[in-house]
Amino acid sequence: MLVLGIETTCDETAAAVVRRSGEGPGEVLSNVVRAQFEAHAAFGGVVPEIAARAHIDALDGVVAKALADAGVTLDALDGVAAAAGPGLVGGVIVGLTSGKALALVADKPFSAVNHLEAHALTARLTDGVAFPYLLLLASGGHTQLLAVLGVGRYLRLGTTLDDALGEAFDKVAKMLGLGYPGGPQVELRAASGDPARFAFPRPMHGRAEPNFSLSGLKTAVRLEAERTAPLNETDVDDLCAGFQAAVVDVVANRARAGARAFAERFGAPSALVVAGGVAANGPIRQALQGLAGDLGVPMVAPPLALCGDNGAMIAWAGAERLALGLVDDLDFAPRPRWPLDAASAAPGAKA
Template identity: 45%
Template structure:
C-alpha cells in the first residue's frame, strides 16, 4: 500500500510518500523560517497562507521523486492535530480532497504520534517497548511506547517546553529566530560552568519537567550583565548560552535516564526538533552506552515537523489494523488541542 502524507501543523509544509512494504519513497519539505524571522515568531495567518501556496507543488514534487502518479496511491494521511487551527485545515482539506477525488481512504494522524514513531524510519530500528523523550518547541514529554497506538504518558512539562526555553533564552540574548539552533551555535564558544543556573525539578522524584524557573534565572542574570559598564560582553553572552544549554540537557537526560530505570527498559527514542541538539545527543549516547542500552534518533532531516513521519505513522497504523480504510465519507475536523491518550483510547 502506498500512502501520501501531509503535515501542516505549524510553520513547515511537508509531503511524503510511504510504502507499507518498502518504507519511505520520497519526501519534500518547505520551512517558513525566513518568512517568520521578521516577526520574531510564527504568525498563524501567514503560516496558513503559505501552506496553501506550497502544498500542491510539494505533492507533485514527491510523486515525481518517487516515480508515482496519483493513480498509484492507495490512501492519504494528514496531521489532524495538535497545532495551529488554520494551518491544520490546509493539510487536512487538501488530503481529504485527494481522497474524495480518487475514492481513497483518508487517515487522520496525531502529530505527536508521528514524532514518536519517526525514529523507526532510521536503521537500526528500535524494537518495542521503548521510552520516548519527545522534545520540541511545544512539547516536552516522556512516554512508554509499547507498540503502535500504545502510549503511556510518564511525565511532561508543567510550564514551558524545552524548545521554548531555548527560544526565549535566545531572544533575551539578542539572537534571531528560530532561537534554539542559534543559541546552540553560540554555546559552542562559551563556558557552561561560568554562571550557576538551576536545574528545575531534576531531583523532584517524578518524571515531570519545568523550565520556567530556568528562564527566569537567565533573565535575571542577563539584566545584571547588561547593567555592567559596557553592557554584556560577547564572551558573557556565549557563556550564558552554554550554561543554559547545559542546564536544559542535564534535566532532559536526567529525567530520561530516570524513566528507563523506573520502567526497567534500556531503549530510548528521542524525537522532536530539540532531538537535533548535538550536546543532548552526545550526552544520551554516552549514558546509554555506559548502562548497556541504546538511544535512537530519527535522521537529522526528519527531527523537525515533516510529512514523512505522518505518512509513516499512517502506514504503521494500517499494518497494525488501527486505520479506517473504508474510504466512505470525507467529513473531517481538526484538533488544535488533542491529547495523545485519545488516540490510545480509539486504538484500544
C-alpha cells in the first residue's frame, strides 16, 4: 500500500510517501519538510496567519517533490492522507483541502488523520512495535502519557495540567534571549552549563497520578534569571542546564508513574515509546532509555527526522487506517482540538 501524507498543522509544510507491506515496519520513500523558522523567529513563536499563508505558497511544490523523490505518480497511490487536526486551524484547512482535492482528482480513498495519532503510530512505521505500548507524546503543544492499544484505541493515562514540555522549553529560551525554536537552543547551551548551580523544583515528582506541571518550573527559572541579571553567557548556560536537568528528572519520574498505571490495567507494555518534537532531546532520550531498562522493555524513539512534524507519520497513520477499511468522506471538517482520548483527561488538563 502506497500512501501520500500531508502535514500542515503548525509551521512545517510537509509531504511524504510511505509503503505499508504488512505488520512489520514500513518504508519511507520520500519525506519533504519545509520549515518556517525564519518567518516566525522575530516573534519568538508561531504566528498563525503567517504560517497559513506560507503553507499555501509552499504546499504544491512540497507535494510534487515528495512524489518525485518517491518515484511515483498520483495514479500509483493507494490512498491520500492529510492531517485534519489538532492544530492551527488556518494551516489545517490548507493541508486538509489539498489532500481532499488530490484524492478526488485521482479517485483514491482519503484518510483524515489525527496529528496526535500519527505521532503515536510512528514507532510502528520505524520499528514495527506491537500493540499495546506505553507512549510519551511530548511536543510544543502536547504532553501526554498514553496506552496505545491499537489503531484508533488510546487511553490517556496522564497529561500536562498547564504548559506542554516543548512549550516550556520555548518559553525559557525566549526569556533568556535564545533563538526560536527554543528546545534545541536550550539543549545546546545546557551542554556547557552547571546543572547544580540553581536549585529548581521538580513539579509533581513522586505523585501517583502520572500528570505533569511545568509552569512552576518555568517561573522558577524566570525568578532566578531576574535575581542573577544582568546575565552573562555562563549564567545562561547554567540556567539552561539546571532547567533541563529538572525537566529530565520530571519526565523520568512521570513516565515511571505512567508505566505503573499501564501495568495495573494492561500488564507489561511491549515497549516504552517517545514521540513528538521533544523526543529529539538527547538527555530526555537517555533518561527514558534507563527507565525502559528498569522495566525490562525496549525504548523506541523515532530517528530525529521523524521526531518533529512530518508527512511520513501522516502517511503511515493513513495507511494503517486504510488497511482497516477506515475511509473518510471528503466533507470531513478541520478540528483545531481533537484529543485522542478526551474521556480520560485529567480535570483542568489541556486536551
